[in-house]
Amino acid sequence: MANFSELFVAIAADPWQEVVDFYRGLLDDEPLSYSQNRYAEFQIKGLKLGIFKPSPQHQAEFVGNAGALSFCLEVDDLAQAIATVRALGGTMNGEISTASHGRECYAYDPAKNRLILHQSNKTKPNP
Incomplete structure (x- = not known):
């Protein structure tokens, strides 16, 4: 059996910066990890929320509701x-x-x- 050490949620976002700024304001906090135009990670009471920009070859996988x-x-x-x-x-x-x-x-x-x-x-x- 696999030994998992952590679980967090990651969402694909385009427009990426707009979504990062939304969660920055909503959570009233700065990302713990931030890579310009690529990835931002927030943590709130034990849950991490990662926001990533899908690479061009994978964008179609993340389209929709x-x-x-x-x-x-x-x-x-x-x-x-x-x-x-x-x-x-x-x-x-x-x-x-x-x-x-x-x-x-x-x-x-x-x-x-x-x-x-x-x-x-x-x-x-x-x-």
Whole structure:
């Protein structure tokens, strides 16, 4: 059996710099690793998010919608997170829904990767 030491998420992005800047603003942090116009890596509480620009011979493999994959981001204040996404050039899809576990909505980064912004019932919004 293989011994895996780490798991992280990587997304292909074109426009690459726009997506990197989006996550830089959304996460309010600088990349841990950065290679100009090629790769940026962020870390948030144990999860790494790598953003890479596909090489020209592989770009066709990464064209299309996010499909079944979503990034779920737990937030303290859903309204503030929505405002941040919009201010950074992201888009929203639909209304805020309320479920037994809290409130959430769908958003998209500039490369159209789906984000689920979730505010738990246990988290209280700032007044």
